[in-house]
Amino acid sequence: MQKLLATSTAARPTGSPPQRRLFKVPSGPFAGRLAALYADSPSGIKLVYSNYPYNNWSAPITVTSDSSDTPFSACIDSSGNIYVVYSDTSHDLKMRKVSFSGGRWSVGAASTIIDADDSFRPVILKDSDGKLWCLFDHHRLSYDGRHYVRAKSSVDDGMTWGTGPADLGTALSAAWIDPVYVSVCLGIARLYAVYCVNHSNIMLRICDLATSIWQDESAICQIDSIDDQFDSAISGDGRLGVVMISSAGGVRLKEHDGLTWGGLVEIEAGAARSPQIYYAGSSPQIIFMKHTGNGYYIPRFARKSGEAFDVEDASPAFGAFDKVFVFCVAGSPQYQDKTAAAASSATGDIYHSDSQALLDGAGDCLYLGGLSKFNRAAAVLSTQGSSGVVVWEYWNGFDWVQFVPSSGAYHFELSDILIQFWQDLSVAPAEWQVGLINGHNAFWVRARATTGYSIKPVGTQILAGSKLDDLALVR
Amino acid sequence: MNITLDYLTGNRKWLVRDFTVWGDAGTFDAAIIATEDLGVSTVIFLRELLGGQAQVVEYTDLVDHRGNHLPEVISNPTIVIIPKNGAAAYLTGSPGNMSFAIAKAPGGSIEPVADLLIMEMR
Numbered sequence: 001m002q003k004l005l006a007t008s009t010a011a012r013p014t015g016s017p018p019q020r021r022l023f024k025v026p027s028g029p030f031a032g033r034l035a036a037l038y039a040d041s042p043s044g045i046k047l048v049y050s051n052y053p054y055n056n057w058s059a060p061i062t063v064t065s066d067s068s069d070t071p072f073s074a075c076i077d078s079s080g081n082i083y084v085v086y087s088d089t090s091h092d093l094k095m096r097k098v099s100f101s102g103g104r105w106s107v108g109a110a111s112t113i114i115d116a117d118d119s120f121r122p123v124i125l126k127d128s129d130g131k132l133w134c135l136f137d138h139h140r141l142s143y144d145g146r147h148y149v150r151a152k153s154s155v156d157d158g159m160t161w162g163t164g165p166a167d168l169g170t171a172l173s174a175a176w177i178d179p180v181y182v183s184v185c186l187g188i189a190r191l192y193a194v195y196c197v198n199h200s201n202i203m204l205r206i207c208d209l210a211t212s213i214w215q216d217e218s219a220i221c222q223i224d225s226i227d228d229q230f231d232s233a234i235s236g237d238g239r240l241g242v243v244m245i246s247s248a249g250g251v252r253l254k255e256h257d258g259l260t261w262g263g264l265v266e267i268e269a270g271a272a273r274s275p276q277i278y279y280a281g282s283s284p285q286i287i288f289m290k291h292t293g294n295g296y297y298i299p300r301f302a303r304k305s306g307e308a309f310d311v312e313d314a315s316p317a318f319g320a321f322d323k324v325f326v327f328c329v330a331g332s333p334q335y336q337d338k339t340a341a342a343a344s345s346a347t348g349d350i351y352h353s354d355s356q357a358l359l360d361g362a363g364d365c366l367y368l369g370g371l372s373k374f375n376r377a378a379a380v381l382s383t384q385g386s387s388g389v390v391v392w393e394y395w396n397g398f399d400w401v402q403f404v405p406s407s408g409a410y411h412f413e414l415s416d417i418l419i420q421f422w423q424d425l426s427v428a429p430a431e432w433q434v435g436l437i438n439g440h441n442a443f444w445v446r447a448r449a450t451t452g453y454s455i456k457p458v459g460t461q462i463l464a465g466s467k468l469d470d471l472a473l474v475r
Numbered sequence: 476m477n478i479t480l481d482y483l484t485g486n487r488k489w490l491v492r493d494f495t496v497w498g499d500a501g502t503f504d505a506a507i508i509a510t511e512d513l514g515v516s517t518v519i520f521l522r523e524l525l526g527g528q529a530q531v532v533e534y535t536d537l538v539d540h541r542g543n544h545l546p547e548v549i550s551n552p553t554i555v556i557i558p559k560n561g562a563a564a565y566l567t568g569s570p571g572n573m574s575f576a577i578a579k580a581p582g583g584s585i586e587p588v589a590d591l592l593i594m595e596m597r
Contacts, residue, residue: 001520001521001522001523002519002520002521003519003520003521004517004518004519004520005508005517005518005519005520006517006518007515007516007517007518008510008515008516008517008518009516010516012510013510013516013518014508014509014510014518021508022506022507022508024506026569027551027569028551029550029551029572030572031551031569031570031571031572032569032570032571032572032573034506036508036518036520038508038518040518050520051572051573052571052572052573052574053573053574054506054520054522057520274509276507278503278505280503285503285505285525285526287505287507299507299521301503301505301523301525301526303503303525303526310526312525314505314523314525315521315523407513418513420513424519466511467511467512467513468509468510468511468519469509469510469511469512470509470510471507471508471509472507472508472509473505473506473507474505474506474507
């Protein structure tokens with residue numbers, strides 16, 4: 001399913017891959033409820049929630065309005081209380097407890113974690129003893145101008161951190177010129193801080209929770225330009241997994257079995273972003289956005305199968321269409337299958353061989369078919385059309401029904417556009433039915449020319465692509 | 476406190492007989508929020524069942540041993556699986572108030588058939 005929750009003017013509304021924004025209430029009468037946090041503006045953080053099957057979401061609850069326009073994070077405890085950590089407008093680090101009682105969340109007062117110099121991109125976690133841990137990028141402007149990964153903790157539910165806001169906490173990393181990025185996860189009696197320094201070095205420090213002593217820093221791997229494009233998780237049997245994507249591409253996984261690190265495994269080659277990892281038992285489940293060309297991405301899912309990984313599209317609503325036909329009234333044959341050409345990013349290969357165009361005269365059609373419903377098409381043209389007019393239609397089981405895409409009318413006059421037929425899948429027409437076109441059953445949307453073109457459009461790539469980024473997997 | 480009402484509505488139990496499990500143990504229920512920049516940034520919720528055939532069961536689709544449909548919502552449910560044909564099954568994740576997900580244990584050659592004892596824990 002796919003549901004629009006909000007619009008936002010924040011720089012990164014759903015944060016950074018190592019951070020946490022989506023939670024499931026783990027127990028009690030509201031078990032299974034989801035709570036999502038996002039930045040709705042440069043200074044505002046909101047919470048919305050929904051019960052299964054998550055079709056209807058609550059009105060937004062304001063968590064804070066004094067955040068800086070930088071990614072924040074949160075965690076949930078066994079009672080459903082949510083702890084939100086963020087950098088405020090002075091770049092001090094703050095925490096708010098959003099208490100859960102009787103099915104409602106209420107926002108508490110802010111406590112200051114650290115007010116010395118500037119702090120960014122925090123992560124937070126509550127351990128099994130109820131102790132809160134916050135790890136963050138501490139930019140020591142007043143000292144050496146360098147960035148440090150630091151950790152602070154609170155034993156009084158976040159009211160006091162260390163000895164107070166001036167306490168710097170524990171420096172986990174050395175001093176670095178450029179920003180540092182950190183993730184945190186909880187193992188059996190251990191806390192794992194996985195962080196990226198100097199853009200490319202993924203490092204680890206482990207804290208023994210019984211003693212609160214951090215082991216020495218160790219290197220996990222070095223890959224060019226990771227920055228915040230990584231995530232970490234712990235399996236039920238204590239396995240630590242770190243997934244990462246470099247700016248050069250390639251989704252890679254490194255796992256630690258408790259004793260030694262395994263090799264760096266490439267899960268999928270090519271440009272990608274926004275990795276997330278989660279363990280189902282001892283099996284890593286990885287989701288990321290894969291670049292399909294021309295600035296469009298589709299969600300992909302990888303899971304371990306034996307020693308290798310099976311990788312597949314994560315959603316039938318995104319990706320290549322199952323069937324694409326161009327229909328030319330004057331053509332012979334009239335239908336031509338352009339499914340492969342539409343999926344590829346090869347320039348100017350989507351056209352009917354008789355008209356040499358995607359669409360030419362009145363009555364010509366472009367058919368987009370999916371085995372599941374879809375709500376969009378990313379269209380990249382090598383030649384933009386001129387003076388032609390199309391109507392968009394879907395099949396309702398009896399007839400074609402005209403509609404105007406929610407993103408506005410489009411007549412193939414722009415060379416690169418993401419056409420949103422409907423705002424999201426939840427508002428796609430219920431009467432949209434599978435139909436038979438040129439021998440193929442699918443959910444069809446077609447663009448039908450009602451006025452011919454003076455300059456005929458030619459397509460490069462047409463698929464259900466997205467510009468999705470900053471995935472936050474439920475925790 | 477209404478003791479009579481609590482007595483009548485609390486600790487309800489249902490026995491669902493001969494329930495066939497076909498869900499794949501590999502199923503991963505992926506709920507995600509993400510940002511999409513379409514000129515205006517939008518916050519999108521996505522949910523997909525990945526990696527196998529999910530068997531998500533809504534309580535209201537079940538019929539108990541007396542022939543009555545279960546209620547749509549069960550508060551704080553617990554489910555006990557009673558195997559009947561030697562094949563094992565288990566719940567994938569915690570049961571929700573309106574549904575639960577169930578899967579056959581890996582390696583089994585037959586589809587498990589089980590009685591389900593569903594209890595409302597108040």
